[in-house]
Structures are given as structure tokens and as C-alpha cells.
Amino acid sequence: MATIFSLIAAGQIPSYKVAEDENYYAFLDINPLAKGHTLVIPKKEVDYIFDLDDETYAGLCAFAKKVAVAIKAAIPCKRVGVAVLGMEVPHTHIHLVPLQTEGDLDFRKKKLEMTPEEFKETATKIAAQL
Numbered sequence: 229m230a231t232i233f234s235l236i237a238a239g240q241i242p243s244y245k246v247a248e249d250e251n252y253y254a255f256l257d258i259n260p261l262a263k264g265h266t267l268v269i270p271k272k273e274v275d276y277i278f279d280l281d282d283e284t285y286a287g288l289c290a291f292a293k294k295v296a297v298a299i300k301a302a303i304p305c306k307r308v309g310v311a312v313l314g315m316e317v318p319h320t321h322i323h324l325v326p327l328q329t330e331g332d333l334d335f336r337k338k339k340l341e342m343t344p345e346e347f348k349e350t351a352t353k354i355a356a357q358l
């Protein structure tokens with residue numbers, strides 16, 4: 229059965245899309261740690277990031293870098309933090325989180341509540357920087 233992230237990349241489940249190419253897809257995390265919190269995935273369905281073949285892994289990192297640069301340009305922040313957990317969804321994904329402080333990357337903290345309009349506006353703002 230396809231993962232929820234494969235269904236998102238295929239457009240079968242809606243997402244706030246930030247970027248896409250033939251092999252990778254980026255979209256806003258629905259439970260963001262900060263405004264602009266983005267997930268970057270390979271379209272190839274592999275659970276654990278370090279099980280990716282070298283080419284897909286390198287491509288994912290390069291794609292995530294482009295998205296991180298766009299996030300930094302669109303969202304006021306000191307830098308964009310990077311995390312890989314995968315405790316919830318068994319499909320490789322990189323979290324990109326705009327940071328003001330170290331604590332912004334604490335996954336135990338209460339998530340931000342954003343309206344659909346705010347999500348849409350944020351995704352559009354980031355996408356415009358790509």
C-alpha cells in the first residue's frame with residue numbers, strides 16, 4: 229500500500245505544495261513547529277533515509293538545499309534547521325524548520341495553529357523564491 233506521502237506527491241491527498249521536480253516533492257508540514265516548516269521527500273518510497281541509494285540521497289539533499297534557501301528568503305528567520313526523524317511516517321522526509329532559537333526545533337513543543345489561508349500564503353511565498 230502506498231504511504232500517505234506517496235499519495236500526497238501523486239496529488240491524491242491534498243498538500244500545501246512548495247516545490248516539485250521529477251524525483252522530489254516539498255510541502256508544508258501540517259503540524260508546524262514554526263511558520264514555513266516544510267517536508268522534503270523523494271518520490272521513491274523508502275522508509276529510512278540511510279537506506280536510499282546514493283544518487284537519490286544526494287539528489288534529495290540538493291533539492292532540500294534549494295528549498296531551504298527559498299524558505300530563508302521568504303520567512304524571517306536566523307537560519308533553517310534540518311531534522312530527520314521518521315518516527316511517524318515510514319517514507320523518508322527531511323524537516324526544514326525556520327529557526328529563531330534552538331528551541332524552535334524541539335519536536336515535543338506545542339505545534340503552531342495555522343488557518344488554511346495562512347498555509348496557502350506561506351507555501352506561495354516560499355514557492356515564489358524558487
Ligand code: AMP
Nearest residue numbers: 243256257258259312313314315316317
Ligand atoms: P516524523 O515521521 O516523526 O518525522 O513525523 C511526520 C511528520 O509528518 C509530522 O511532523 C507530521 O505533522 C507530518 N505530517 C503527517 N501527515 C501529514 C500530511 N498529511 N501533510 C503534511 N504533513 C504531515
